[in-house]
Amino acid sequence: MTKPLSELTTIRVGGTPASLTEVFTRDAIIDECQRIWASGEEWFVLGGGSNVVIADEVSNLHIIRVANKGIEKTGHGSIRVQAGENWDDLVRYTVDHHLGGxxxxxxIPGTVGAAPVQNIGAYGTELADVFVRCEFLDYLSGEVQILEKADCAFGYRDSIFKRGKVGVITWVELQMLVDLPAASGELLNRRRDEVLDLRASKGMVLSEDDLDTHSCGSFFTNPIVTATFARTLPEDAPRWHVDEDGDRVKLSAAWLIEHSGITKGLALGAAKAAVSNKHALAITNRGGATAAQIGELARFIQERVAATFGINLVPEPSFVGF
Ligand SMILES: Cc1cc2nc3c(=O)[nH]c(=O)nc-3n(C[C@H](O)[C@H](O)[C@H](O)COP(=O)(O)OP(=O)(O)OC[C@H]3O[C@@H](n4cnc5c(N)ncnc54)[C@H](O)[C@@H]3O)c2cc1C
Incomplete structure (x- = not known):
């Protein structure tokens, strides 16, 4: 089976691959990966397609789409979740079952199996706070490995999976907060609703009708610079200390973009790729944009920020086939 990957990615770009295989069980993921890897052909593991920019021409690429489902209790507040489970369905499940965290x-769109890849995070929480271990099929050794939290080297939007550990995650185990006070069910629900409202106001909850959500979410990570460098920036540039001695400082990529002259809604000429109208950090597809146009706009933003502030913005999504 195959079809254009623009139909399977939230930024709605990507050409038609050589093949597209959906795998619905943990064993099928392993069999399919081993088969493709043995062939020596180009391959890519796709989850929900919400953090990838796939090139317009990928006709020699084989896609393995992870779609195994299931949430299983493994202990007091610990759960094992299959990689293809939808992330937000999992969050709803935990809230409904009075599990905190x-x-x-x-x-956040996407699958559970992709969540460790960039250690997804929002509003002061990140996956690493509850992550215990995952199962991983390693491309280099061909082995099935159990990776504990310490093995994954989680950082801000970062992990070992972004630093050369190539393969596929088949399930993830999390330790949730349990034995919460009686009123906690209500509090968890209220927090979830607040977050969903806040995210929707920034175009960060997927919606068919809202073009500002046809994106990869934040397109660039917030840069981390030395405190000395941060002092060269305008005083009103937002900054947060990320270590105890204050040597490293995180900046707001959205602020840097807006203050380098990029306005919300900006598009280059007649291209259908545009900065979101709701958030300067998201690049969106207004209908019919190509991957090349998304890439061009991303480079334009990077050049403006580099020329204005001397900072190289690093893209958050994976680029495939460029
Ligand atoms: C509107 C919007 C809002 C967003 N908001 C946030 C946010 O608040 N915080 C945040 O952190 N992210 C956010 N994101 C980014 C994205 O949702 C997350 O990075 C998510 O975890 C990606 O999941 P996915 O299944 O869609 O991954 P994909 O886009 O399919 O893949 C992303 C990467 O993970 C790899 N991968 C996928 N599945 C597996 C697997 N099973 N094993 C190994 N590697 C795998 C892929 O090869 C690829 O490199 C947002 C995206 C959108 C569109």
Whole structure:
């Protein structure tokens, strides 16, 4: 089976691959990966397609789409979740079962198996706060490995999976907060609703009708610079200390973009790729944009920010086939 990957990615770009295989069980993921890897052909593991920019021409690429489902209790507050489970369905499940820890991560698109890849985070919470271990099929060794939290080297939008550990995650185990006070069910629900409202106001909850959500979410990570460098920036540039001695400072990529002259809604000429009208950090597809146009706009933003502030913005999504 195959079809254009623009139909399977939230930014709605990507050409037609050589093949597209959906795998619905943990064993099928392993069999299919081993088969493709043995062939020596180009391959890519796709989840919900919400953090990838796939090139317009990918006719020699084989796609393995992870779609195994299931949430299983493995202990007191610990759950094992299959990689293809929808992330926000999992958050809803935990809130419904009075399990605390994920409510602030409500509304993030994509699958559970992709969540460790960039250690998804929002509103002061990140996956690493509840992550215990995952199962991983390693491309280099061909082995099935159990990776504990310490093995994954989680950081801000970062993990070992972004730093050369190539393969596929088949399930993830999380330790949730349990034995919460009686009123906590209400509090978890309220927090989830607050987060969903806030995210929707920024175009960060997927919606068919809202073109500002046809994106990869934040297109660039917030840069981390030295405190010395941060002092060269305008005083009103937002900054947060990320270590105890204050040597490293996180900046707001959205602020840097807006203050380098990029306005919300900006598009280059007649291109259908545009900065979101709701959030300067998202690049959106207004209908019919190509991957090349998305890439051009991203480069334009990077050049403006580099020329204005001397900072290289690093894209958050994976680029495939460029
Ligand atoms: C509107 C919107 C809002 C967003 N908001 C946030 C946010 O608040 N915080 C945040 O952190 N992210 C956010 N994102 C980014 C995105 O939702 C997350 O990164 C998500 O985890 C990606 O999941 P996915 O299944 O769609 O991954 P995909 O886009 O399919 O893949 C992303 C990467 O993970 C790899 N991958 C996928 N599945 C597996 C697997 N099973 N094993 C190994 N590798 C795998 C892929 O090869 C690729 O490199 C947002 C995106 C959108 C569109």
């Amino acid at each position: 994920l409510e602030s991560l409500s509304g």
